[in-house]
Amino acid sequence: MCLAVPGKIIEVREGDGPVSRVGTVDFQGTRVEVGLSFTPQAGVGDWVLVHAGFALNVLDETEAAETWKYLQEAELVDEIPGELSP
Amino acid sequence: MIQPTRSPLAERICRLAERVGEARIMEVCGTHTVSLFRSGVKSLMPAGVRLISGPGCPVCVTSQGYIDAACEIAGRPDVTVCTYGDMVRVPGATGSLERRRAEGGRIVVVYSARDAVRHAREHPDRQVVFLAVGFETTAPASAAAVMEAHAQGLDNFTLLMGHKLVMPALNAILSAGDVPLDGFLLPGHVSVVIGMEPYRPIVERFGKPCVVAGFEAEQLLAAIAHLLEQIADGRPRLENAYGVAVRPEGNPAARACIAEVFEPADTVWRAMGTIPVSGLALRPPYRRFDALKRFGLAIGPDYDPPGCKCGEVIQGKAVPTDCGLFASRCTPATPIGPCMVSSEGTCAAWYKYGHTNA
Ligand code: SF4
Numbered sequence: 001m002c003l004a005v006p007g008k009i010i011e012v013r014e015g016d017g018p019v020s021r022v023g024t025v026d027f028q029g030t031r032v033e034v035g036l037s038f039t040p041q042a043g044v045g046d047w048v049l050v051h052a053g054f055a056l057n058v059l060d061e062t063e064a065a066e067t068w069k070y071l072q073e074a075e076l077v078d079e080i081p082g083e084l085s086p
Numbered sequence: 087m088i089q090p091t092r093s094p095l096a097e098r099i100c101r102l103a104e105r106v107g108e109a110r111i112m113e114v115c116g117t118h119t120v121s122l123f124r125s126g127v128k129s130l131m132p133a134g135v136r137l138i139s140g141p142g143c144p145v146c147v148t149s150q151g152y153i154d155a156a157c158e159i160a161g162r163p164d165v166t167v168c169t170y171g172d173m174v175r176v177p178g179a180t181g182s183l184e185r186r187r188a189e190g191g192r193i194v195v196v197y198s199a200r201d202a203v204r205h206a207r208e209h210p211d212r213q214v215v216f217l218a219v220g221f222e223t224t225a226p227a228s229a230a231a232v233m234e235a236h237a238q239g240l241d242n243f244t245l246l247m248g249h250k251l252v253m254p255a256l257n258a259i260l261s262a263g264d265v266p267l268d269g270f271l272l273p274g275h276v277s278v279v280i281g282m283e284p285y286r287p288i289v290e291r292f293g294k295p296c297v298v299a300g301f302e303a304e305q306l307l308a309a310i311a312h313l314l315e316q317i318a319d320g321r322p323r324l325e326n327a328y329g330v331a332v333r334p335e336g337n338p339a340a341r342a343c344i345a346e347v348f349e350p351a352d353t354v355w356r357a358m359g360t361i362p363v364s365g366l367a368l369r370p371p372y373r374r375f376d377a378l379k380r381f382g383l384a385i386g387p388d389y390d391p392p393g394c395k396c397g398e399v400i401q402g403k404a405v406p407t408d409c410g411l412f413a414s415r416c417t418p419a420t421p422i423g424p425c426m427v428s429s430e431g432t433c434a435a436w437y438k439y440g441h442t443n444a
Pocket of ligand 1: 396412417421422423425
């Protein structure tokens with residue numbers, strides 16, 4: 001529950017509300033809608049560290065790639081966001 | 087996996103271990119517990135360096151009273167419970183959420199609190215209750231979910247508040263002083279939110295070395311080497327060995343959202359009792375999102391399942407093999423306590439990686 005996963009922002013949608021900035025984030029081919037209100041500085045093409053549906057930080061690409069490699073080697077792929085909710 | 091014999095960091099750790107003799111290091115985060123096993127780092131530790139799991143598995147520290155309240159709510163015909171997957175199999179007094187589901191209860195596993203809000207919006211005929219558990223990593227998501235539900239005027243969405251804060255628990259463990267500890271491997275992703283400063287009392291008041299660590303083998307080894315250096319020098323410091331993700335100031339926007347919706351509150355931890363201001367409660371403008379209030383419930387007493395030592399395991403007072411049920415009656419397929427249910431639980435990690443005292 002405390003593991004964050006890196007993904008790349010491919011679309012940003014600004015909203016009016018305080019937490020309505022959302023975007024589509026690509027996790028190695030899986031695209032998920034992610035809250036972006038805590039990373040106001042992040043834009044399309046940036047890598048973000050996503051936790052429980054919210055981006056918590058911006059990462060550089062090398063670090064994101066390394067983290068991703070580690071997640072796969074460590075078989076933590078079940079922590080990677082998917083379509084869990086019916 | 088790393089190559090033990092070739093890692094210069096592992097060699098450095100061995101040299102430092104000779105200098106310090108004994109070192110007891112608590113890894114606070116449940117994901118670290120799993121990573122230390124999985125990466126092989128734990129088995130690389132020289133004799134004398136002991137890694138002790140702390141109160142960092144969110145499911146494991148959740149009190150039994152909370153689990154029972156969640157199961158009671160899930161038994162109501164008009165309620166859908168949305169939860170992170172790890173909570174579903176934790177046994178309560180009258181069975182788990184999984185059992186409620188088998189009996190016809192509606193339990194939906196979600197990846198984010200955002201999904202719970204969406205579920206509430208799409209099912210206006212249901213009362214949707216989100217099990218808001220976890221540390222500072224999941225709290226921003228819960229806070230944002232409440233703000234979203236508030237903005238949309240949803241009146242069928244509530245939270246069963248169970249969030250925990252890391253520092254008050256460490257403070258309680260250090261103040262109790264009954265577990266000898268020489269240093270802390272601090273959680274990487276909690277620190278992404280809270281930053282470095284909240285940990286300073288561990289160094290200044292209790293004189294214990296502190297290093298924030300990432301999750302990869304090399305990052306963990308580097309953090310352990312830093313800790314051993316501090317221990318060897320006798321000069322405790324607060325160090326960040328996960329600078330790629332953790333900024334000194336953390337994530338102020340996430341903390342502002344938490345502060346808008348929640349206020350610090352006393353909360354009950356498994357086996358540790360009520361720890362002052364170690365949890366979060368909804369602020370007055372958002373109290374209508376409190377599930378306990380909506381359903382007129384209270385959290386009942388905390389207790390460990392008979393024979394289960396989870397309460398001691400999460401405080402570093404016992405290891406899984408100290409429990410008579412470990413790997414006999416209690417296994418991942420037939421878990422008795424939360425430390426065996428959760429993928430981040432210490433008992434589950436010990437079971438999966440070979441039941442040893444390593
Ligand atoms: S082995 Fe099972 S019963 Fe024993 S402490 Fe761990 S979870 Fe509890």
